[in-house]
Amino acid sequence: MTNAEAYDRGFAHLSSHTVGPLLASACRGRAPHLLDVGCGTGVVTAAALALGAEVTAVDADPAMLELAARRHPYATIRLAALPELPFEDAQFDAIAGNFIINHVPDATEALRELHRVLRPGGALALTWWKSGEMTATDVFAEAIAAAEVPYDPPPRPFTAHETPQRFTGLLGGAGFGEAAVETVRWRHQVDLASWWTDVVQAGGARFEVIARQPPQVVERIRGHYLRLAAPYERDGFPVCAYLARATRP
Template sequence: MTNAEAYDRGFAHLSSHTVGHLLAPARQSRARRLLDVGCGTGVVTAAALALGAEVTAVDSDPVMLELLARRHPYATIRRAALPELPFEDRGFDCVAGNFVINHVTDAPAALGELRRVLRPGGTLALSWWKSDEMTATSVFTEAIAASGVPYDPPARPFSAHDTPPLFTALLKGAGFREAAVEAVRWRHQVDVAAWWTDVVEVGGPRFGMIGFQPPEVVRRIRAEYARLAAPYERDGFPVCAYLARAVR
């Protein structure tokens, strides 16, 4: 389980930039029943509720869901994870997943499941990070390496599908129509000291190891992070995400 409060302060703020793009199909179609898959602490859920949608929010982390339930009592909240969802066929008008498809181990199976729960003509919108333009997190990887700490980052199964042509082909192979992928770039403006705290406190498979190091090692990594992050303090970290849309 993650530290939901730290996630909400840090990664949820970072990922909120894509919410408007992600919900564009729901706005255009006036989707009534929306599934927020991999909801986290609820940045998509909050925006979809504001549009007047009936939102069902799904995540695998009970701590995230508890925080979301306190904030959004009018959302239907279920604990579940791709590629298996506890919903009937064709039950949603729109599915939105903000930075969740890149965490699933079987992307083709996940897309098949998302197609199953969409009605014919329903829309799908998914986002994921462009890993080589993700300075906000790569600065941590670089800081660990510069500190001399042995580090074997977790494998990224989604890298087999993470370019626009590859993911477009995956969507078409899953039976979706009108598949398209676009890049969205922005600067993540944040206090770099607060960003360090929030990322390290979240834990998780990629950078949670920092918090388990001896204090002197943590200080060494943090010093390298401060050096590497300093050039971005004024204008923010440059980041890029891909946004995919398709129709069932």
């Protein structure tokens, strides 16, 4: 299994819970020309195509794009990353970004670029995780700590902007209007052993440290993970995200 396939089985499934409300905010009942920014393996692209939208999807990971292109031949797939997009001004009717704004190096510049490529009157919808309420992934960090493995998690520059008040301020500063943020909560129900495999194989900046360990250390971390995750096996991991919507005046 490739990293992209592991991501698709794991994180993409986790993030799919917000796709419906994300597109409801971006599309507003229409079938627009939509930019799926940070498309990953294409969960938003698939749902937007099903709604009749014309979809252009971009991501910085070639393996993710290869998988998305194979699955969604009717979408336009491009290699690109914020804050520099290879599009003309005001090219899109709507923009949807599912858990990408929290990964960009500069949220302010990213929002300005999204404003540039969105047409006047167009809609923007973005999601990001709420810190402290991401049990489905926090359990891995807790397991690493319990196994006493040295771990220096990567910095999260978006943390400074993640509250609804601060993010609506960023949207306004980038030129957007009608900005609003809502909270979305759900339970992520998953087989615990499969979730471990998919997250560890997908790696990424936060959890690639696990796969780098000797086999006996990996098993020690896994044992702590199973212990810590066990209380959520029946009802699922509680997860929380924010959904922002705005328009370009």
